[in-house]
Amino acid sequence: MNNPWNNRRPSARPPRATPPAAPGAPPAAAGVPLRGSDELRLYGVNAVRAMFARRPQALRKLYLAEALIPRLQPLLKWCVANRVGYRVVGEGDLNKLAATTHHEGVVADVLRTEPLSLAxxxxxxxxxxxxxxxLDGVGNPHNFGAILRSAAHFGVxxxxxxxxxxxxxSGAAARVAEGGAEHVPLVRLPLLPQALAQLRGAGxxxxxxxxxxxxxxFATPLPARMAYVMGAEGEGMDRTLAQHCELRLSIPGTGAVESLNVAAATAVFLSGWRRRQ
Structure with missing residues (x-):
């Protein structure tokens, strides 16, 4: 990249030394800086802004298009005050950094937030x-991002x-979530028997x-404390797991299509619960 790290003001620092790649990690593309294994590359204006609003201390590096400087002034001032390096770069560099053209002019390397334990x-x-x-098998990052956005909207x-x-x-999921990823915690479940016992013990x-x-x-009473189990794209949810569920719910429709996309279905299920609260 041609532009140096911003160092026009004494409080801005030069870029940190590039960390070594994690064992087994693929090599970085030519001209794309490596990031630590504990870092996530975010992109998209709302995703980066939401991260900054919730946990600014997680920011490690920032890259942005010149046109976004006025819009991101609070973030840039914080970078200078806290000695976090940022660079103004061209469209081609942003495309390489994000590995997509859907970056909206800003890319940020931030510390990952590890999932909480169920307890x-x-x-x-x-x-x-x-x-x-x-989420029982959901894997598509765009579906995951859309689910996160709906989850934030409905207060999951x-x-x-x-x-x-x-x-x-991932960066793709966070961009699609439009900031929602910062508002809904991820939780790592233990093995199935323990997970079921802990959830039921909590009501x-x-x-x-x-x-x-x-x-x-739309016709079934829903409990005040509930976990929807959403199945994988295509295969649906695991039938064994379904047998452990107190409720089995479907979204009524015309039958003109086989089913809704998992992200669209999630939004409908969430609104069904919210309407009853």
Whole structure:
């Protein structure tokens, strides 16, 4: 990249030494700075702004297009005051950094937020209604991002990830979430028997979400503390897990299409619960 790290003011620091790649990590593309294994590369204006509003201390590096300087002035002033390096770069460099053209002119390297344990998450909940999403096999980052956005909108208390799930927040998911990823904690579940016992001990009922054969979402009473179990794109949710759920729910429709996309279905299920609270 041609532009140096911003160092026009004494309080701005030069770039940190590039850390070595994690063992087994693919080599960086030519001209793209490496980041630490504990860092996530965010992009998109709302995703970066939401991170800055919630946890500015997580910011490690910032890259932006010149046109965004007026819009991101508070963030840039914070970078200077806290000796966090930023660079004004061209469109081509931003495309390389984000590995996409959908970066909206800003890319940031930030510290990852590790998922909470189920016990730690339950300890944060007060009494009263609470809604969670158990993602059973969801893998597409754009669907995950859309789910996070809906979860933030409807006030979901946590996203529950099975012990064996490899799903994690990515730059693509965070951009699609439009800031929602900063408002909904990720929770790592223990093995199934322990997860079920802990959730039920905290008053949660589980609801299997089925394409067909479940009770009508709009006609079924829903408990105040509930976890929807959303299945994988295509395969749906695991039938064994469905048998452990107190409720089995479906979204009624015309039948003109087989089913809704998992992200769209999630939004409908969330609104169904919220309407009853």
């Amino acid at each position: 730690a998450w339950l300890a944060t909940l007060g009494d009263g209604p609470a809604l969670a999403l158990w 208390a946590g996203i529950l990830l099975p012990a064996e799930s490899s799903l994690s927040l 949660f009922a589980l609801a299997a979400t089925l394409v067909e054969g479940g009770d009508d979402l």
